Amino acid sequence: MNTIASTDFTRLLAESVRSEKNAILRDIAAREGLLPLHADIGGVVVLDRNGEILSKGWEDTGFKVERMRNLRLASLVEGAQKYPELRALLPDKPSTARECPECDGTGRLAMAKELGLLCGRCGGLGWLDEVIAS
Numbered sequence: 001m002n003t004i005a006s007t008d009f010t011r012l013l014a015e016s017v018r019s020e021k022n023a024i025l026r027d028i029a030a031r032e033g034l035l036p037l038h039a040d041i042g043g044v045v046v047l048d049r050n051g052e053i054l055s056k057g058w059e060d061t062g063f064k065v066e067r068m069r070n071l072r073l074a075s076l077v078e079g080a081q082k083y084p085e086l087r088a089l090l091p092d093k094p095s096t097a098r099e100c101p102e103c104d105g106t107g108r109l110a111m112a113k114e115l116g117l118l119c120g121r122c123g124g125l126g127w128l129d130e131v132i133a134s
């Protein structure tokens with residue numbers, strides 16, 4: 001698994017505490033030491049210092065490891081838009097990968113371009129490998 005350096009994580013976390021506009025997410029960064037990647041009506045997805053992706057529903061008390069691959073990917077893609085260092089955590093595109101037909105390889109849904117919604121099929125990567133396609 002790809003990782004980011006602990007010093008990078010510390011810097012990104014400090015940046016999140018300083019600049020995150022959403023008070024709940026800022027609080028998660030400040031109090032729990034977790035870097036918010038994605039939040040929606042269902043809950044929040046964060047990155048911990050070990051490079052693990054965790055999630056929590058708004059009703060839940062604690063974070064747990066997020067198992068849905070596409071949500072993991074999409075959260076990382078979204079996080080990397082804000083923190084380019086996180087690109088290191090995205091999977092490398094295998095030579096056998098094919099362009100995602102859902103988004104024509106853009107990683108974004110064409111019908112909702114102005115909303116910037118990531119493609120749910122490829123998780124925003126723009127390509128599919130055997131694992132994602134299955």
Ligand SMILES: [Zn+2]
Pocket residue numbers: 100101102103104105106107108119120121122123124125126127
């Ligand atoms: Zn796609």
